[in-house]
Structure formats: structure tokens, C-alpha cells
Amino acid sequence: MLRGPSPFHLAAAMLLLVVSVYAESQQPARVYRVGFLTLLAASPEPPTLRAFKQGLKDLGYEDGKNVVIDARFAAGREGRLPELVAEILAAKPDVFVAGSDLGALAAKKANSTIPIVFAGVSDPVDKGIVASLSRPEGNITGITVGIGGSGLGGKWVQVLREAIPGISRIAVLQNPASPIGAPYVREVQAAAHTLNVKIDVFDAATAETLDRTLATIRASGVQGVIVVNDPLFVANRAKVIEFAAAARLPAMYFFKIFADDGGLMAYGPSLEDSYRCAAFYVDKILKGAQPVDLPIELPTRFELTVNRRAANALGLALPQALLLRADHLIE
Numbered sequence: 272m273l274r275g276p277s278p279f280h281l282a283a284a285m286l287l288l289v290v291s292v293y294a295e296s297q298q299p300a301r302v303y304r305v306g307f308l309t310l311l312a313a314s315p316e317p318p319t320l321r322a323f324k325q326g327l328k329d330l331g332y333e334d335g336k337n338v339v340i341d342a343r344f345a346a347g348r349e350g351r352l353p354e355l356v357a358e359i360l361a362a363k364p365d366v367f368v369a370g371s372d373l374g375a376l377a378a379k380k381a382n383s384t385i386p387i388v389f390a391g392v393s394d395p396v397d398k399g400i401v402a403s404l405s406r407p408e409g410n411i412t413g414i415t416v417g418i419g420g421s422g423l424g425g426k427w428v429q430v431l432r433e434a435i436p437g438i439s440r441i442a443v444l445q446n447p448a449s450p451i452g453a454p455y456v457r458e459v460q461a462a463a464h465t466l467n468v469k470i471d472v473f474d475a476a477t478a479e480t481l482d483r484t485l486a487t488i489r490a491s492g493v494q495g496v497i498v499v500n501d502p503l504f505v506a507n508r509a510k511v512i513e514f515a516a517a518a519r520l521p522a523m524y525f526f527k528i529f530a531d532d533g534g535l536m537a538y539g540p541s542l543e544d545s546y547r548c549a550a551f552y553v554d555k556i557l558k559g560a561q562p563v564d565l566p567i568e569l570p571t572r573f574e575l576t577v578n579r580r581a582a583n584a585l586g587l588a589l590p591q592a593l594l595l596r597a598d599h600l601i602e
Contacts, residue, residue, distance in 0.1 A: 303338045306359035309370035313344035322543035326550025347506030352377040371502040389413030390549040404567040412562040414545045424458025427523045440469045442493040448476035452499035489518045500525035530576040540570035574598040
């Protein structure tokens with residue numbers, strides 16, 4: 272006759288199970304290390320880093336608890352990027368988050384093993400950051416904020432013309448050293464030709480030349496400004512916004528953060544969304560996904576932001592139809 276386990280054996284087995292579960296619960300949880308690099312200034316905390324942290328928090332990660340974010344900021348000085356990349360890599364992060372085209376290129380050049388997720392990047396294929404949008408090669412993937420030739424440049428002219436119906440001459444600020452802006456400038460020029468608006472293109476490739484270029488724009492007699500997407504202008508947006516206010520020039524920008532910081536209007540993808548989505552990719556990689564299997568994410572939402580305080584300061588009575596169409600109104 273077969274007998275079941277004795278009470279002694281059952282008790283011993285239960286004790287071993289309890290000890291095993293207790294020991295497992297005492298093992299420290301894995302703390303991941305994420306490097307984070309952006310061209311923006313560190314203080315106050317950039318909205319890109321705040322958005323990235325929020326994205327991680329929504330996925331169950333909290334800085335200082337189960338993840339450590341090792342952040343570095345170039346403050347608009349692209350020459351510092353190689354040094355900052357080296358500092359981040361020296362700490363051996365599990366994932367490296369690189370903001371902007373230049374940051375992504377610097378991270379890719381310095382490292383071919385640690386996974387890289389980029390954010391806030393335009394045209395990553397044209398820049399040589401990835402080989403393909405659908406299947407990036409190597410150790411890098413990420414989130415793009417747009418592809419040149421998407422029609423955004425024409426939209427900037429249309430909205431600026433709607434806001435100031437009598438405008439006939441607009442300055443376009445671009446960085447000639449970067450290929451990001453050229454497709455948008457061509458779109459601006461095409462739309463301006465259709466609307467019988469004259470376009471003057473002004474170049475600034477460094478923070479130092481930016482001061483001179485802004486002074487030239489102010490003396491040129493233009494009636495408004497379009498600031499084309501470029502990391503240089505994002506990093507120096509306080510200077511650009513202050514210039515437009517002082518020169519009493521209505522200005523159109525690419526990212527909402529310009530309007531948040533006092534600019535008149537912005538139309539384009541959400542930079543913060545790009546960094547929140549980057550957190551989603553970081554989570555996938557920490558759970559075992561490979562960058563090569565994560566297609567480049569394209570923006571799906573474009574937003575119009577209008578800063579009514581800036582409009583009032585310029586003495587502009589913006590059309591009600593434009594205000595009703597805005598996704599964000601800053602009062």
C-alpha cells in the first residue's frame with residue numbers, strides 16, 4: 272500500500288519553500304543605468320529630460336530607485352559632445368539616449384555595442400544615423416521628429432500670413448552648416464511665392480554668428496521671422512525669442528517649447544513626445560529587444576501652439592479662427 276508524504280516531510284518541504292521565497296525577495300532589484308545626452312542647457316531641467324523621465328515613470332521606472340539617469344548637457348556647444356559621450360560611456364550604461372542629430376551621430380561614432388536610442392532627430396537616414404527607417408542597422412534606433420519635404424515649411428508661411436494678413440516680407444533663419452533646414456526652406460520659398468510674400472534667408476551656424484545674424488535681421492526691414500528647425504536654435508531659443516520680442520517681429524517656430532518660453536507661435540511635432548516615446552524604446556531594450564528590430568518611429572501628431580501673451584505684447588489681434596484651431600493656447 273502506497274503512503275503519502277509524512278507530516279514531517281510536508282512541514283520540511285513547506286519550510287524550504289518559505290525560505291526560498293524569502294531569500295528571493297531579499298535579492299536586490301536590478302537598477303538600470305541610462306545615459307542621457309542633449310544639446311540643451313541643464314538648468315532649469317530641460318523639458319526633454321522631464322518628458323523622458325515621465326515616460327519612464329509611466330512604464331514603472333523611477334530615477335534613483337530602479338533606474339539611474341546619467342544626464343549630460345552640452346548647453347548648445349556641439350564641440351562638447353564627444354567629451355560628454357565619453358563620460359557617459361565610461362559609466363557603462365545599459366542604454367544610451369542621445370538627443371538631436373549631432374548627439375546621435377556623436378554617440379554612434381564613439382560606440383558600437385551599447386544600445387543607443389535617439390530622440391528629437393530629423394531625417395535620420397539622410398544624416399547617416401541609420402540605414403533604414405524600417406530596419407535600422409547596428410546598435411541604434413529611435414524617434415524622429417520629421418522628414419524634410421513633409422510640407423511643414425509651407426504651413427509656417429500660411430499660418431504666419433493668417434496671423435498677420437498684411438505681411439509681405441519674411442525672414443527665414445537657418446543653419447547652413449546643417450542639412451536639416453534646407454528642405455523646409457525650399458517649402459517656405461515655394462509657399463511664399465504662391466502667396467506673393469518675399470522671403471529673405473539669413474544664415475547662422477554657431478552661437479557667435481547667431482548674434483550678428485539676428486542684428487542683421489533686425490535692420491533688414493522684414494515684418495516677421497520663421498525659425499527653421501535646428502539644434503542650434505533650440506539650444507539658443509531664449510536668445511532668439513528675446514530678439515523677436517525686442518525687434519517686435521512676429522515669429523513662427525518649429526517646436527512648442529519656443530512658444531512655451533515666450534515665442535509667438537509654433538507648428539510642428541512635439542519634441543516632448545519624441546522623448547516620451549524614447550522611454551518606451553528604452554523599456555523594450557532593457558527587456559531584451561535589439562535596436563535593429565525596433566523601426567524608427569515617425570511623428571503622428573502635429574500641433575499648433577499660440578502664445579496670446581506674446582501676441583498682446585506685440586499688439587497683435589490674432590484672428591479668432593486661428594485661435595480656435597490652435598491645439599495649445601498660452602494665456
